[in-house]
Amino acid sequence: MNYCQMSKDALAALQAELCGCYDKILEKKLSLDMSRGKPEKQQLEITEDLLKAVSSNADCYTEDGTDCRNYGIVDGIPEAKKLFADLLEVGTENIIVGGNSSLNLMYDQVARCMLYGVSKDATPWCRNGKNIFLCPVPGYDRHFCICETLGIEMINVPMTSDGPDMDVVEELVKNPDVRGIWCVPKYSNPDGCVYSDETVKRLASLAPASSDFRIFWDNAYCIHDLYDESQPLLNIIDECAKAGNPDMVYEFTSTSKVSYPGAGVSVVASSKANIDYIRGIMQFQTIGHDKLNMLRHVKFFKDADGMRAYMKKHADILRPKFEAVLEMLEKELSSCGVATWSKPRGGYFISLDVPAGCAKRTVELCSGAGVKLTGAGATFPYGVDPEDKNIRIAPSFPPVSDLLSAMEVLCVCVKLAAVEKLLSK
Amino acid sequence: MNYCQMSKDALAALQAELCGCYDKILEKKLSLDMSRGKPEKQQLEITEDLLKAVSSNADCYTEDGTDCRNYGIVDGIPEAKKLFADLLEVGTENIIVGGNSSLNLMYDQVARCMLYGVSKDATPWCRNGKNIFLCPVPGYDRHFCICETLGIEMINVPMTSDGPDMDVVEELVKNPDVRGIWCVPKYSNPDGCVYSDETVKRLASLAPASSDFRIFWDNAYCIHDLYDESQPLLNIIDECAKAGNPDMVYEFTSTSKVSYPGAGVSVVASSKANIDYIRGIMQFQTIGHDKLNMLRHVKFFKDADGMRAYMKKHADILRPKFEAVLEMLEKELSSCGVATWSKPRGGYFISLDVPAGCAKRTVELCSGAGVKLTGAGATFPYGVDPEDKNIRIAPSFPPVSDLLSAMEVLCVCVKLAAVEKLLSK
Numbered sequence: 069m070n071y072c073q074m075s076k077d078a079l080a081a082l083q084a085e086l087c088g089c090y091d092k093i094l095e096k097k098l099s100l101d102m103s104r105g106k107p108e109k110q111q112l113e114i115t116e117d118l119l120k121a122v123s124s125n126a127d128c129y130t131e132d133g134t135d136c137r138n139y140g141i142v143d144g145i146p147e148a149k150k151l152f153a154d155l156l157e158v159g160t161e162n163i164i165v166g167g168n169s170s171l172n173l174m175y176d177q178v179a180r181c182m183l184y185g186v187s188k189d190a191t192p193w194c195r196n197g198k199n200i201f202l203c204p205v206p207g208y209d210r211h212f213c214i215c216e217t218l219g220i221e222m223i224n225v226p227m228t229s230d231g232p233d234m235d236v237v238e239e240l241v242k243n244p245d246v247r248g249i250w251c252v253p254k255y256s257n258p259d260g261c262v263y264s265d266e267t268v269k270r271l272a273s274l275a276p277a278s279s280d281f282r283i284f285w286d287n288a289y290c291i292h293d294l295y296d297e298s299q300p301l302l303n304i305i306d307e308c309a310k311a312g313n314p315d316m317v318y319e320f321t322s323t324s325k326v327s328y329p330g331a332g333v334s335v336v337a338s339s340k341a342n343i344d345y346i347r348g349i350m351q352f353q354t355i356g357h358d359k360l361n362m363l364r365h366v367k368f369f370k371d372a373d374g375m376r377a378y379m380k381k382h383a384d385i386l387r388p389k390f391e392a393v394l395e396m397l398e399k400e401l402s403s404c405g406v407a408t409w410s411k412p413r414g415g416y417f418i419s420l421d422v423p424a425g426c427a428k429r430t431v432e433l434c435s436g437a438g439v440k441l442t443g444a445g446a447t448f449p450y451g452v453d454p455e456d457k458n459i460r461i462a463p464s465f466p467p468v469s470d471l472l473s474a475m476e477v478l479c480v481c482v483k484l485a486a487v488e489k490l491l492s493k
Numbered sequence: 494m495n496y497c498q499m500s501k502d503a504l505a506a507l508q509a510e511l512c513g514c515y516d517k518i519l520e521k522k523l524s525l526d527m528s529r530g531k532p533e534k535q536q537l538e539i540t541e542d543l544l545k546a547v548s549s550n551a552d553c554y555t556e557d558g559t560d561c562r563n564y565g566i567v568d569g570i571p572e573a574k575k576l577f578a579d580l581l582e583v584g585t586e587n588i589i590v591g592g593n594s595s596l597n598l599m600y601d602q603v604a605r606c607m608l609y610g611v612s613k614d615a616t617p618w619c620r621n622g623k624n625i626f627l628c629p630v631p632g633y634d635r636h637f638c639i640c641e642t643l644g645i646e647m648i649n650v651p652m653t654s655d656g657p658d659m660d661v662v663e664e665l666v667k668n669p670d671v672r673g674i675w676c677v678p679k680y681s682n683p684d685g686c687v688y689s690d691e692t693v694k695r696l697a698s699l700a701p702a703s704s705d706f707r708i709f710w711d712n713a714y715c716i717h718d719l720y721d722e723s724q725p726l727l728n729i730i731d732e733c734a735k736a737g738n739p740d741m742v743y744e745f746t747s748t749s750k751v752s753y754p755g756a757g758v759s760v761v762a763s764s765k766a767n768i769d770y771i772r773g774i775m776q777f778q779t780i781g782h783d784k785l786n787m788l789r790h791v792k793f794f795k796d797a798d799g800m801r802a803y804m805k806k807h808a809d810i811l812r813p814k815f816e817a818v819l820e821m822l823e824k825e826l827s828s829c830g831v832a833t834w835s836k837p838r839g840g841y842f843i844s845l846d847v848p849a850g851c852a853k854r855t856v857e858l859c860s861g862a863g864v865k866l867t868g869a870g871a872t873f874p875y876g877v878d879p880e881d882k883n884i885r886i887a888p889s890f891p892p893v894s895d896l897l898s899a900m901e902v903l904c905v906c907v908k909l910a911a912v913e914k915l916l917s918k
Contacts, residue, residue: 104564106563106564107563109560112550112553112560112562112563113550115562116549116550119547119548119549119550119552119553119785120548120549122544123544123545123548124541124544124545125537125538125541125544127544128537128544135534135537135755136755136756137537137540137753137754137755137756138531138532138537138753138754138755139529139531139749139754139755140755167592167593167782167783168592168780168782168783169779169780169781169782171778171779171780172778172779172780175777175778175779176778179604179608182608182619183604183607183608183619183643184642192619194607194608194617194619210777213777214777214778216777217774217777218608324564324780328562328563328785329562329563329564329780330560330561330562330563330564330565330780330781330783330784330785331561331562331783331784331785331786349642352600352635352638352639352641352642353596353597353600353601353639354594354596354597354600355593355594355596355597355749355754355755356594356755357592357593357594358592358593358755358756358783358786359755359756360544360753360755360756361756361783361786
């Protein structure tokens with residue numbers, strides 16, 4: 069029954085019933101966590117042979133004879149560059165292989181723009197009166213935190229099922245203080261959408277007032293399909309080049325959810341001019357990232373197709389979890405008319421929208437019942453969801469049994485918060 | 494015979510003789526490299542078991558059960574903190590464990606000062622009209638490059654056998670634009686000196702005009718003794734605390750020359766207040782450094798004493814090389830009166846001083862004869878040795894036979910350049 073069509077009396081009766089359910093849940097003294105997009109143990113266990121891939125002195129050399137134990141090579145060993153160039157469908161001259169954290173590459177890239185500017189003759193952003201980034205919402209909290217810590221203002225841009233609302237983006241980049249946009253173009257965090265060809269082309273063809281405007285393209289889930297058929301995404305680096313904006317994009321990805329979140333390999337891809345410029349600064353920052361770990365990854369995955377094929381193992385573990393969550397949402401909430409949610413075909417999250425003003429209350433009720441969710445508002449800049457309605461569900465970490473228990477609690481809490489809101493009107 | 498006491502005619506005859514030697518060397522078509530402070534292959538081979546230290550799923554956990562493969566822990570696993578805290582004789586609350594490059598930690602620390610300031614209420618250095626670092630010379634080129642790339646001015650401070658000339662340092666820090674000093678306090682790069690107790694105490698007791706003045710204490714060679722008896726160095730973090738300057742120093746070290754230059758573990762140590770502040774910013778920069786590699790190091794070295802003991806293996810490989818270089822210098826150059834050199838008891842370098850105006854020429858002559866040395870001037874800010882007299886010798890990488898050949902060439906070239914200079918007067 070659609071709650072919005074119920075009388076106050078009927079709602080009050082429903083509230084009493086839901087409170088009863090909630091009290092029963094409290095008796096269970098649950099302690100469940102759906103807050104983090106972490107792979108579960110089984111996903112880590114399948115990668116055991118990576119640990120053995122470089123286990124003797126003889127294993128430590130690249131194909132061209134470089135000793136990966138020693139100094140040298142600031143931008144990644146050739147075979148790791150090849151692996152990731154093939155994966156992202158760019159040239160090896162467009163690639164720098166980093167350490168274990170693509171977040172670190174993203175932060176460093178924004179910090180470089182602040183300290184040096186986007187290119188040799190550009191003004192360092194730290195000398196500008198104001199810097200603004202566009203933030204499609206809901207989005208990834210760690211992107212927003214980079215901006216916040218570096219004093220970059222953020223403007224929300226609404227997401228559509230095709231990606232950011234491009235009419236809004238095209239209007240906002242007329243502001244010369246707007247220097248960047250954060251994008252998670254495939255299986256977007258948290259709503260799981262894949263940017264349409266038109267969205268990618270319009271992004272690549274932007275004519276921003278600021279010549280140092282840059283797209284930060286966090287392709288974290290580029291091969292993270294839950295089903296056999298992958299939803300295609302246009303190659304942003306190609307599209308920017310075609311549109312006459314070859315230097316306008318930095319693309320990032322990593323093996324955090326392919327091999328290990330804590331010990332993977334990250335990569336940044338861009339135009340050759342950008343990569344040369346970045347390498348020129350990076351050489352003062354580091355003697356180069358861990359080459360042995362790059363080698364482990366190459367030996368384990370062999371090539372980009374090997375990495376793509378490997379993702380089916382992760383999908384087999386993750387898919388039942390996503391389906392369990394979606395089934396529960398469907399069963400418990402579809403008839404109530406108080407919630408909508410994404411049905412992602414990949415990535416790590418499900419985005420749940422509850423009635424305006426109910427997200428914080430729902431998360432609070434869950435927390436009270438021992439179910440930890442990502443904080444309400446976390447998917448927005450400054451942690452502020454203007455409508456207080458978005459909740460990010462992360463199904464990957466808990467086992468299915470825990471997930472079902474947690475979802476049962478979440479659905480009761482969504483209903484309870486919605487009824488409270490309706491009764492308060 | 495002392496060249497300075499020779500007649501022009503005798504010098505001309507000597508020059509002809511040396512040219513003959515040089516021509517004979519040219520016939521050998523050598524290709525030798527003494528330019529880089531790189532460990533040689535044998536030093537890397539002895540560490541083979543590190544590669545096997547984490548080789549199964551069961552190996553991936555910290556003592557307290559954290560899965561090192563997954564996300565979590567921004568500042569290092571507890572046992573790695575303990576290892577390095579014991580090594581540097583500080584508390585675990587004074588430690589952040591980083592990635593494979595202490596240079597990266599140093600660059601990031603300077604960059605953080607630029608972007609955020611040294612503490613919560615401090616002015617970001619990038620907003621200052623001018624920032625100056627004091628650079629004891631000769632010193633480490635990569636320190637100077639960090640300053641140069643970030644637009645920090647550098648002032649040379651002469652080195653003595655006890656460390657930087659503290660009279661000069663104490664005078665220069667009265668300038669409020671002076672924000673830092675680079676120090677390699679033990680087996681200094683390149684001259685191998687160990688800072689005396691008095692130098693350390695005077696550094697710790699500095700009263701700089703700028704309240705955000707910081708000592709960058711690159712303790713790269715803290716356990717890198719060539720002989721059984723280690724030359725003691727006072728604990729700068731303790732001394733700064735005692736002197737009422739607890740937040741004035743950042744100490745860095747790494748296992749680059751303990752385990753692997755390309756795949757080691759780095760660390761920054763400082764007051765708890767500084768470490769808390771750094772961690773607070775680092776959490777936006779990275780999901781944390783490679784925990785599996787930290788675990789490998791802990792499992793392989795066990796504890797700080799294990800690491801100290803392990804360094805004797807490196808010493809056994811390096812000592813004969815240092816001694817071969819020093820014997821050759823003694824035999825070939827001691828009577829000529831045209832060169833002085835350091836006799837280090839640890840570290841990776843020997844510093845050779847030739848007559849003023851002769852360093853570039855010597856390196857050029859060596860290069861012409863197929864012997865690559867660190868570029869003349871590299872040990873000074875901006876690559877400019879004002880007297881053009883310092884040459885850095887890196888004996889670690891070539892085998893002893895190559896080293897002897899290279900040193901033979903170097904000694905002929907030193908003599909030739911000196912004679913040319915004397916004849917031109």
